[in-house]
Amino acid sequence: MFKSVKSKVIFAVLSLSILGLISISYYLSSTLSNLSNTTSKQSLSMLSESIYQTMTTSMMLGDPQVVESTLHTAKSIDGIDSLTIAKSKAVLEVYAPTENFTTNPILLDVLQNKKTMTIEKDVNGHHTIRMIRPMVAEKRCLSCHYNAEVGYTLGAMDLVLSLDKNDATISKTNMTLILSLLVSALLFAIIVGMFFVKEIFTPLDMLKEKIADLVRGDKDLTKRLAHKKGNEFGDAAEEVNHFIATIQETINIVKDLGKENSNIATEIDISVSTIVQSINDVSDKMHQNANNVEALSTANRTSVVSIESDLIRLVEVASRLQNTIDEFKS
Ligand code: HEC
Numbered sequence: 001m002f003k004s005v006k007s008k009v010i011f012a013v014l015s016l017s018i019l020g021l022i023s024i025s026y027y028l029s030s031t032l033s034n035l036s037n038t039t040s041k042q043s044l045s046m047l048s049e050s051i052y053q054t055m056t057t058s059m060m061l062g063d064p065q066v067v068e069s070t071l072h073t074a075k076s077i078d079g080i081d082s083l084t085i086a087k088s089k090a091v092l093e094v095y096a097p098t099e100n101f102t103t104n105p106i107l108l109d110v111l112q113n114k115k116t117m118t119i120e121k122d123v124n125g126h127h128t129i130r131m132i133r134p135m136v137a138e139k140r141c142l143s144c145h146y147n148a149e150v151g152y153t154l155g156a157m158d159l160v161l162s163l164d165k166n167d168a169t170i171s172k173t174n175m176t177l178i179l180s181l182l183v184s185a186l187l188f189a190i191i192v193g194m195f196f197v198k199e200i201f202t203p204l205d206m207l208k209e210k211i212a213d214l215v216r217g218d219k220d221l222t223k224r225l226a227h228k229k230g231n232e233f234g235d236a237a238e239e240v241n242h243f244i245a246t247i248q249e250t251i252n253i254v255k256d257l258g259k260e261n262s263n264i265a266t267e268i269d270i271s272v273s274t275i276v277q278s279i280n281d282v283s284d285k286m287h288q289n290a291n292n293v294e295a296l297s298t299a300n301r302t303s304v305v306s307i308e309s310d311l312i313r314l315v316e317v318a319s320r321l322q323n324t325i326d327e328f329k330s
Pocket of ligand 1: 087
């Protein structure tokens with residue numbers, strides 16, 4: 001799939017950037033929401049404490065109207081979803097005999113066990129954090145709440161804060177964060193891409209083209225690859241140049257050998273033709289000799305014939321002489 005170095009590098013850079021982008025944004029946004037959660041819990045705790053103080057202070061006046069209006073004012077604080085106080089049986093007995101005691105299990109739990117509870121909820125896109133704290137009777141409370149004793153839970157203050165605004169801010173910040181990360185990743189990719197193109201792809205292409213030129217082009221072995229020293233491409237070009245030089249040397253040696261061979265061949269040729277010439281001469285001479293011999297033999301033959309005829313004549317003369325001698329004798 002990724003055969004070329006280019007595609008491998010692009011794939012690696014892209015996947016690393018995307019992976020880095022995802023993990024950085026995940027890390028940043030989770031840190032952000034953790035921070036925001038901690039902060040909102042802290043502010044909830046502080047707000048609850050402050051409302052508690054205000055409520056008890058207002059109560060010191062002993063006027064139910066003031067207590068009521070304090071509660072009302074506290075409710076209108078921005079970000080407060082709801083603020084209610086569940087009255088204990090002792091409070092109900094004295095100040096609101098007509099009201100019913102709470103049946104809410106969470107409130108009952110707080111009233112009974114005097115423990116502060118924090119509940120975070122996210123229902124239908126409405127994110128809230130709720131803190132229920134017990135309002136425990138101190139000595140100073142007993143002047144009005146005479147039917148209770150120190151440590152008795154007079155009520156449970158139920159404060160619900162909306163975190164929707166907070167969430168909106170977080171998601172807005174997250175968006176800004178992701179956008180800026182995207183822009184940085186894009187810039188990073190461009191810079192890395194430019195770096196790779198300048199430092200690796202272009203030199204690699206040039207090296208490839210030059211080698212191809214050497215191999216397929218004019219095959220001029222006196223040519224060398226131009227290169228910058230000090231990096232791997234320069235070293236590779238240097239090695240290719242060494243290789244070409246070795247080939248050039250070998251070819252020169254072969255050429256010299258060829259020249260020598262052709263010289264030897266010419267010499268052999270000359271010698272052969274000299275030998276052939278000599279053989280021709282010898283053969284000519286032989287031929288001539290043969291002719292001479294023939295002529296000689298013809299001459300011999302004629303002389304033999306003439307000697308023969310001379311001899312015949314001699315024999316004739318001799319017989320005639322014999323005859324003559326015989327005639328003489330007779
Ligand atoms: C000066 C008198 C007075 C003192 C002191 C006082 N309270 Fe109350 N408290 C009242 C009155 C009056 C109400 C009834 C208010 C109402 O009906 O809304 C009340 C109501 C309450 C309620 C029910 C909440 C509500 O909205 O009715 C709680 C809980 C409570 N007091 C706790 C305390 C605690 C805790 C202290 C001590 C730190 C304290 N009070 C001191 C007068 C007092």
